Amino acid sequence: MFILVVAIFLVAGLTPWLHRFLPRTAVWWIAAFVAGAFAFCFSLTGSVLQGGSISSTLDWIPALGLSLSFHADGLSLLFAVLILGIGFLVLLYASKYMSGHSRTGGFYAYLMMFMGSMIGLVFAGNLLLLFVFWELTSLSSFLLIGFHHDRAESRAAALQALLVTGVGGLAMLAGFVMLGLIGGTYEISALLTQGDAIKSNALYGPVLILILCGAFTKSAQVPFHFWLPSAMAAPTPVSAYLHSATMVKAGVYLLARLHPVLGHTDLWFSIVPVAGAVTMLTGALLAFVQTDLKKLLAYTTISALGTLMLLLGFGTVWSLKAAMVFLVVHSMYKGALFLVAGAVDHESGTRDLRLLGGLRHFMPVTTAAAVLAALSMAGLPPMLGFISKELLYEAKLHAPSFGLVITVLGVAANMFIVAVAFMFCLKTFFLGKGEFPKEPHEVPRLMLVGPVVLSFLGLSIGLFPDDLADRFIGPAVSAIRGETTEISLGLWQGINPVLLLSILTVAGGLVLYSVRSRFVAAHDRLGLARVQGPSRWYDTLVDGLPVFARRTTGLLQEAPLRGHLLVVLLAGFAFVGTVLVLRTDAARLPVIPSVRLLDVVLAAAMVGGALFLVVTSSRLAAVVALGAVGYGIALVYTVFGAPDLALTQFAIETLSVILFILVMQHLPEFRKLSGNGSRARDVLVAAAGGALVTALLLLTVREPLWSHLAAFFSAKSLVLANGRNVVNVILVDFRALDTLGEITVLGIAALGVYGLLKLRLRDEERT
Amino acid sequence: MRSLILSTAVKVLVPLTLLYSVFLLFRGHNDPGGGFVGGLVASAAFSLFALAEGVEASRRILRIDPRDLIPTGLAVSLASGLASLWTGGPFLTGAWYASPLPVIGKLGTPVVFDCGVYLLVLGVVLTIVFALGEE
Numbered sequence: 001m002f003i004l005v006v007a008i009f010l011v012a013g014l015t016p017w018l019h020r021f022l023p024r025t026a027v028w029w030i031a032a033f034v035a036g037a038f039a040f041c042f043s044l045t046g047s048v049l050q051g052g053s054i055s056s057t058l059d060w061i062p063a064l065g066l067s068l069s070f071h072a073d074g075l076s077l078l079f080a081v082l083i084l085g086i087g088f089l090v091l092l093y094a095s096k097y098m099s100g101h102s103r104t105g106g107f108y109a110y111l112m113m114f115m116g117s118m119i120g121l122v123f124a125g126n127l128l129l130l131f132v133f134w135e136l137t138s139l140s141s142f143l144l145i146g147f148h149h150d151r152a153e154s155r156a157a158a159l160q161a162l163l164v165t166g167v168g169g170l171a172m173l174a175g176f177v178m179l180g181l182i183g184g185t186y187e188i189s190a191l192l193t194q195g196d197a198i199k200s201n202a203l204y205g206p207v208l209i210l211i212l213c214g215a216f217t218k219s220a221q222v223p224f225h226f227w228l229p230s231a232m233a234a235p236t237p238v239s240a241y242l243h244s245a246t247m248v249k250a251g252v253y254l255l256a257r258l259h260p261v262l263g264h265t266d267l268w269f270s271i272v273p274v275a276g277a278v279t280m281l282t283g284a285l286l287a288f289v290q291t292d293l294k295k296l297l298a299y300t301t302i303s304a305l306g307t308l309m310l311l312l313g314f315g316t317v318w319s320l321k322a323a324m325v326f327l328v329v330h331s332m333y334k335g336a337l338f339l340v341a342g343a344v345d346h347e348s349g350t351r352d353l354r355l356l357g358g359l360r361h362f363m364p365v366t367t368a369a370a371v372l373a374a375l376s377m378a379g380l381p382p383m384l385g386f387i388s389k390e391l392l393y394e395a396k397l398h399a400p401s402f403g404l405v406i407t408v409l410g411v412a413a414n415m416f417i418v419a420v421a422f423m424f425c426l427k428t429f430f431l432g433k434g435e436f437p438k439e440p441h442e443v444p445r446l447m448l449v450g451p452v453v454l455s456f457l458g459l460s461i462g463l464f465p466d467d468l469a470d471r472f473i474g475p476a477v478s479a480i481r482g483e484t485t486e487i488s489l490g491l492w493q494g495i496n497p498v499l500l501l502s503i504l505t506v507a508g509g510l511v512l513y514s515v516r517s518r519f520v521a522a523h524d525r526l527g528l529a530r531v532q533g534p535s536r537w538y539d540t541l542v543d544g545l546p547v548f549a550r551r552t553t554g555l556l557q558e559a560p561l562r563g564h565l566l567v568v569l570l571a572g573f574a575f576v577g578t579v580l581v582l583r584t585d586a587a588r589l590p591v592i593p594s595v596r597l598l599d600v601v602l603a604a605a606m607v608g609g610a611l612f613l614v615v616t617s618s619r620l621a622a623v624v625a626l627g628a629v630g631y632g633i634a635l636v637y638t639v640f641g642a643p644d645l646a647l648t649q650f651a652i653e654t655l656s657v658i659l660f661i662l663v664m665q666h667l668p669e670f671r672k673l674s675g676n677g678s679r680a681r682d683v684l685v686a687a688a689g690g691a692l693v694t695a696l697l698l699l700t701v702r703e704p705l706w707s708h709l710a711a712f713f714s715a716k717s718l719v720l721a722n723g724r725n726v727v728n729v730i731l732v733d734f735r736a737l738d739t740l741g742e743i744t745v746l747g748i749a750a751l752g753v754y755g756l757l758k759l760r761l762r763d764e765e766r767t
Numbered sequence: 768m769r770s771l772i773l774s775t776a777v778k779v780l781v782p783l784t785l786l787y788s789v790f791l792l793f794r795g796h797n798d799p800g801g802g803f804v805g806g807l808v809a810s811a812a813f814s815l816f817a818l819a820e821g822v823e824a825s826r827r828i829l830r831i832d833p834r835d836l837i838p839t840g841l842a843v844s845l846a847s848g849l850a851s852l853w854t855g856g857p858f859l860t861g862a863w864y865a866s867p868l869p870v871i872g873k874l875g876t877p878v879v880f881d882c883g884v885y886l887l888v889l890g891v892v893l894t895i896v897f898a899l900g901e902e
Contacts (some may be wrong), residue, residue, distance in 0.1 A: 061857055643799035647791075651807035654891060658814045662899045722798035722863055724871050731801065732877040732884070736859045739880075740844055743887045747837040750891035754834070757898040 002056055004037060004456050012112035019105030027095040029106055032114070038084035045077050045471050055189070057124060064128070065186040071125030074475025078255055078324065079122040079246075081472070082331050084244045087115050089450035093339055094237040094443045098347060107147060111241070114140035122253060127176040127186040130254075131169070134214070136167045137247050144242060145234040147756055157230040160538065164227045167216050172214025172254075178207045179261070184318050188257065192482065193261045209255070212271060219251025219305045222279045226535040228302055234293040236342030238449075239294060244301045244338055245331040252327065253309045256320075256480045261272045263315045273313030277409055279306025284416035288516070293341040293351040293424070297334065299376070300420055303413060304330045310406070311395055317477070318398045321487055322391035324476045328468065329388040329458060336373035336454035337424065340366055341449055344428060349437030353423070357432035362440040364447050367429045372455035374461070378421040378509065379414065379502065384462035386502070387489055389414065393498045411505055419516065450744070456683055465489035519676060521704070562674070562682075569685060573692055578754025580695060593701055598639060606632035619670040623660045627653055644727040700750035772817040777809030781828075786813035792885050793878070802881035806888025813889075814896045822900040833897060836890025847876040 011033055019026040044054065053073035059069045072080075091111065098104045117136035124130035139162070146158030176186070180200045183191045191198070198204060220228040231243050242248070255262070264269060283303025290296035304326070311323035343366050344359065345351040360367040372383070379389030396407040433441075439562075442448075451753070459467050466489070474487040474601075493499065499685050512519070557564045609628035630653040637646035672680070713726045713734070723729040731739050788809035795801030817825035826832075851860035863875035 045882060059857065063857065071864045101784065175798070187854040392883055524793075619844065644801065644804070647799050648804045648807065651804050654811050655807060655814065658818065659896065659899065661818065662814075721861055721877065722875060723877070725795060725797050725799065725801070726793045727799075728881070729877075731803070732796075733859075733861050736848065736880055738879070740848065741885065743844060743884055744841060746891050747887055750837060750894045751834075754894050754898050757895075 001054070001057060001072055001123045002068055004040065005070070005116055005123065007113060008037065008116035008119060009406040012109050014118055015109040016105040016111055017631065019108060026105070027108060030112065031091045031095075034084055034091060035089045036238070037119075038081065038088055041077060041080040044072055045074075045475070048072065048074055048077060048475050057125070057256070061127075065180060066128045067126050067187070068129060069125035069187060070123045071189060072123055072389055073479040074472070074477070075253070075256060075479040076122040077474040078328070078472045080119055082328065083115060083118045083246050086241060086331060086335050086454070087111075087313070089218060089335070090237045090241040090339075093240075093342070093450040094235075094444050095447045097237055097342060098235065103147075107144075108145070110140050110143045110377060111238070114247070115240060118250070120251060123151045125188050127180060127188060127191070127327065127354075130188070131173050131176055134218070134254075135166070135169050137250060138162060138169060138218075141231070141242050141514070143167070143246055144238040145231050146349050147235055147238070148233070151233070154233040156712055157227075157233040158543075161227045162232050162362065164224055164538070168214045168217025168224065171210045175207045175210030175214065178210070180206070180426075191258075192260050197695065198261050199265055204265070205267060208265075208267055208271075211258065211262065212275075214442060215254045216275060216309075217251075217311065218254075219248050220269030220279075220302050221251070221275045221306060221309060222282050222302075223534040223537075225279060225282065226538065229298045230293050230535075232292075232298050234562070236294065236338060236345065239334050240342065244297065244334040246306055248301065248573055249327060252305065252323075255309070255312050259312065259315060259480050260482050263312075268311065270317075271313075273310050273377065273399075273406070276306045276308070276310030276313050277406060279303070280310055280413045281409060284413040284420075287420045288423075288512070288518050290414045292352045293344065293353065293356075293428070294338070296353070296420060296424065297341060299564050300333055300417060301330075304334065307348070307392065307410075307413070310410075313390070314399050316395065316396060316400065317481070317485060318391070318712070319395035319475060320477045320480050321485075322388070322395040323386075324473045325391055325468075325489065328472065329384045331531070331611075332454045332458050333373040333376040333385060334367055336451045336458070337523030339447070339451045339454070340370040340373065343443045344440075345452065346447070347438075347443055348440040353427045354525070355435050355437075356428045357434035358430065359440060360429040363429070365442060368457040369448070369451035371425055371431060373451070374425040376455070376458040378506065380506065382459065382462045384458045384465065384468075384489055387462060387465055387491060389502060389505070390493060390498050391489075393501045407501070411501055412509070413507045415508035415512055418506055418624065419512035422509065422513045423516065425565070444692075445488040462491060465491070488643065532759070562678075566682075566685065568686055569689060573685075573689055576696065577692055580692070580699070584699065602632055602635055609679045616728070617670070619664070619667070622670070623657065627657055634642060642727075644725070695710065709721060770819065777816050777819040781812045781816050782813070783810055788812065788885075792881060795879065795881060796873070802884030803888055805881075806885040807892065809885070810889050810892035810896065812816055813893055817896065817900050822897050824839065826897065833890045833893035836886050837894065840883045840885070840887025842883070843886060844880050847879035847883060850876045850879075 011030060015026070015030060018029060022029070047054065053071060055069065055071045057067055057069040060066050060343045073754040091108070094107070094111070098107055101107070104586050114137060117133045117140055119128060120133035121137060124133055142158045145161055146485060148154045149158075179191065180186045182198050182203055198207070201207075211473065217224040217227075227245060228248065232239055234243065259628050283301070283306055284297045287296050287299030287303060290299060308323050308327060308330075311326070312320040313319075341351055343363070344356065347363065348356065348359065350356065376383035376385030379385045392410060393407065396410045397403055399406050469489040473489070474485060477487055478483045481538050556567050606629050607623045609632065613622050613625035613629070616625065630649065632654065634646045634649035637643070637649060672679075713730060717726045717729045718724055719727045721733040723733070784792065788805045791800035791808060792802055792805035793800075813825050813829055816828065822875060848859035850862050851858060853859065854862045857879075861875055861877045
């Protein structure tokens, strides 16, 4: 699995080059690779049929409990097969859909990067690793939503999706860390065995809520759902792939994966099913009033995600089985419908339902695929969607509590979905005659493959569901529950309450469809379209943040550098001084260490230099005085046995002199810039700082040094790191990670300085 | 503002200083020195040359844009840490070539790491110095 994930990322990295050198055939090679990966994962399903699993582990950062451990079981393979299978079809589709665009190489690279992250996510066997891939999916989603980065709408949507899912992801990380602290490990397989201990822990509540924040933002649950309709600004293949079939299901995957650890508690039952039910209804209702094909599908996706959450929330065998079947069927029909919507948009120039109509004459094959997918969505026999809906109702009737209420809500939501499915099909392809911006015709064959395969799969699996049950659903449910579960699926279950509910749903959907215009009129009259609760909150927050930052900055960092410096220094003194006063043991006054003549001479030279620096009226003299102080410090280092520090200090001082010489001519006239009052204040601040540091030093030398560190490094430096210079060995070996961080900061700071200098230069050129 | 004395002096000083900076870099593991101070000394050499002959001339003898040295140095240091992927052990674990080489001494990934620091520091200082000098 590790190799699979690495390979996908490798292909993602190579894609732009591949596309540059083989502009025509690059996508074929990529698609062939994905097909191979699909076949590999499909073949693995055979070996986990009996609830088994495959694992591999490689240390990454063992000190943090982070390992590259991958784990394939029924649940992850079900997701992997969906991700790779639909990914393959979307690639074929995109090869025509995106043709003619200038940055297709980048597009495929992002798509492959997403695929790798998603595969990594479902195979990750370590919570922290899962988090890494989780964030990578958010990042690639950001890049793909904002692919048309010349449009302000795309950029805003991309940022919105990134911020919402990113904040949720951070909350989730906090939850993961707490979970790791409780369980003593980040390995998911080890955590899964400690369900009872974790649930009875005092931190269980915060853990659950934080992790749910991650899952709910990713899977677009109310009130975090608003980013998903905005994300429709992405190219349609992306919407089909990320924002309906795969990525948005990551939250569902996470909760399914952690179900044995987090599920079946009062808190779980009072949040997850409720959020799911609210999302299910909200999505269905909002979908019904849309006129944009993609927005309409996005809201039905939200509804479907709510349904999945609801089912996971119950956690019964029925509901898990229903959830897994619904997951599969939704990915198929919704993927197909999105691709159809893209085809319609591509060929007719619009995806507005009010303009569309009668497209069956122009696009017969697309129409057939759309009809099959919509039938599956409406849950009509003999489609897989029918089986799925029967299971849904069965699970809802068997819900642990409030079964009746939930069933009623479910039927209501599904009525809307049925109505939307009819609307999608009839208004686009059958009724009336459209007013298309351009003359429509059938899409190229490659763009037909995806919708046709996905919708026919819905039909054929509906007729012969046994293989799906044995190969995927059974192992997935077994993996979630942690015990082997036999699953069987069938179209015809006899006349029972569930069938009656299905009939009722379809009838209700047809009624709703027929009264849609009145419904929309009422919706508009009530002004519901203008109510944008969570989306408005997001805008307020995002707009308010820079304002807040500007005010704070204005308060703390006033324009003159001296005021800014004063705030920093005083704040530092205040914090250190407070601790010093509070913690100092008055009984043990500091002892004045013995002083040598050399020390006195050095100190006198430095103090003299500093005093001269303050009073001199010549800049050159000031530079020299500053240099004297600096070299004095270097001498102190030498005297007290820190040659490395001294060497560095000498080099820095030399460079400072060179810098001064370079800028000397450009500096303004050297004069007093502050009045006597502020100079007196500065003297006080400086004296306070000096006194504080002196006190701190005297107190420090009073305590015995913790010498085991020095002893450790002196003893181990040569043995472990082949070096006698302890300072350097610490820098490049023992604490090399710190150094790496520091040089990164150094590089970024240099670029910042460079930017500032060049910016000023350009301003001068302009005037 | 050309100075004949400075121009003549740098012809000797710059190569010597550069040599010294490399010496500092490689001796750092056992004696005072290292990539950071080595990089500082090397940048002092190029800065001195810039003072004497102008920034353009100094850029020419450096041959590579100092801005490119920053990511290069960072990449070298990062890559030295990745070597432990093959030898096993966590990121940045030192790996050593068994027998010491003449002049350079023992060769291992920490030395490579230090070379990255050297390049980065050189890039950082010269980016700023050249930008200031061209102003």
